[in-house]
Amino acid sequence: MASGTVLETSFPDPHTTAPMISLQRVTKVYRNGVTALEDVDLEIQKGEFVFVVGPSGSGKSTLIRLLLKEEEATKGKVYVAGKNLARITSWKVPHLRRNIGTVFQDYKLLADKTVFENVAFALEVIGKSKHVIDQRVPEILEYVGLGDKLNHYPDELSGGEQQRVSIARACVNRPLVLLADEPTGNLDPNTSVDIMRLLDKVNKIGTTVVMATHDQAIVDAMRKRVVELDDGRVVRDQSRGVYS
C-alpha cells in the first residue's frame, strides 16, 4: 500500500475551526411543489464520517445535490469548506466541485475507457498535465487496491472493483469532502464491507466523508455518526449511532 500522503488535500481549509459542511435552516422545494428538505440544520466537521440514513424519498439525494450545487436551497444557507454556496457564481461551481469527490451506486464509469483512463479522465478535464496524471493515477489505483488492473475495462471487473475505480476517481484530485450516494447499493454484503473499509481509510487520512445509505448492516457495524432523515426533516443526529 502507498503511504497515507496520497490523499492529503491540496486545499487545506483556512478556517480550521469552522465546519466543513454546514446547513442552516435549509428548505428545498422543487418546482413541482415537492418539499424534499424542510428546515434542516446540520454541521459536519472536517475529518468526520457521517451516515445519512432514511427511506427513499426522505431527502438524502437532495442533500447531496445541494452540497454539489446541482440544486439551490429554496430557503436557508449551505456552506461547504467555508463558502456560502448561494454566493458562488455559476462559473465558479466547477472549482467547488474539484474539492468534492462523488461516488454513486451505479459507479458512473465510462465503458470505453480502461481503469487508468477512467481515473485519468477526471484529471484531464480539469486541465492537469500528463505528468501529474501519470504520477497520481497509478498511485491512487494502488491505494484502492487495483494497482494490477490499470489496463482492464470496467466490464472486466467485479462490482466491487468498479466501485473502487469510482472511489479512486473521486479521490485522485485530493478532495476535501467525499460524498457517497448509496455506494454499496449494488454490492453483496462481503464486497460492501471491503468498500466501507476503503472509505474508512480515505476518511482516516483527513477526508470528510458523507455517505447516504439504507444499508442497515453497514451503518450498525461502523458505529459512526448517523443523521436520519424522514420526510425531509432531521429526526435523529447521533454520534456512534446505529441505523434505527
Add this chain to the structure above:
Amino acid sequence: MSRLDAYFRETAAGLRRNGVVAFAAISTAFIALFLFGLALLIARQFDLVIDAWTENAQVAIYLEDPVKAETVGRLMDKLQSLPAVADVTFQDKDAACARFHEVFRNQPELTENVDCATTIPASLRVQLVDPARYQEIAAALGCAPNADSEIVCTEPGIAKVNDNRRLLDLLTAITRVLSIGVLSVALIMLVSAVFLIANTLRMGMFARRKEIGIMRLVGATNWRIRVPFLIEGLVESLLGAAAAIFTLFLLKVVFIDRLRGQTFLPLIGNDDVLVIAPWVLVAGVGVALIAGTIGIRRFLDV
C-alpha cells in the same frame, strides 16, 4: 499541449461516432458554401465583362490620335460645365493599356497579341447625373449616330462616342438577378447547414451525456465541456467549405478555361477563386459559430 491533444481526440471520436449525421451536415454546408462562392464568382465574372465592354462609364468619348493636351482641356471644360454631367475623367493611352491588361489578365494569349498602344485610344469617361440626360451632352458636342450606327460628333478631336447606358443597365441587372438569386438559395442552404450542424452537435452531446455528467461532477468548466463540440462543428463546416472551394475551382477549369482563346470576353481565373476562398471560409466559420451557439445552448447550465 495535452489539452489541445485531448480536444482533438474528442473531436475525432465525435465525428466517427456521428458518421452519417456528420456527413449530412458536411454535405449541406458544402452545398450552401458552394452556392455562396458561386454567387461571388458570377458577380466577379460579370464585373469583368462590364469593365471590358463599358469601362464602367455611362458614356465613353474616344479621342482622335494623337491626343492633344488642348483638346483634352477644352472637352473637359465643356463637359464639366454641363449640369447633366456628374463626373468626367480622362484616361490616356497608358492607363487604357493598363486597364486592358488588368481586365484580360487571365488571357495572356489576348494581351500578348494585341498591341494596345495602337488599338486602344485615349478617352474621356463621363458619368451622368441622370442617365436620361444623355441628350444634353450629345447636343453640346454635336453628336449623332451616323449610317453605321456609330456616334460621331461635330466637335473637333473626337473619334467616336460610346453610349453605354443601356448595356450597362442590362449587364448590371443581369448580374444583380443572378447573384441575388444564387445568394438567396445559398442563404437558405446556409440556414439549413446551421441547423444540421447544430443537430449533430446536440446528438453528439446526447451520445456523450454520461461523459458530460462525469465531467460536471469532477469540476470541468463549461468551456472545457463545450469546446470539443464547437471544434466538431467547426471541422464539419470547414470540411464543407474546403469541398466548396475545390468544386468552384473545378467549375472554373471545366467551364471557364474551355472558353479561353475562343472569346473576346474577359474571363475569371485562379486568382478570382483565390480571392473568394477566404470569404467562403469566413462564411463557414460563421455557420459553425451560429450552429455551436444553438447546438450547445441546452447544455449551458452547470
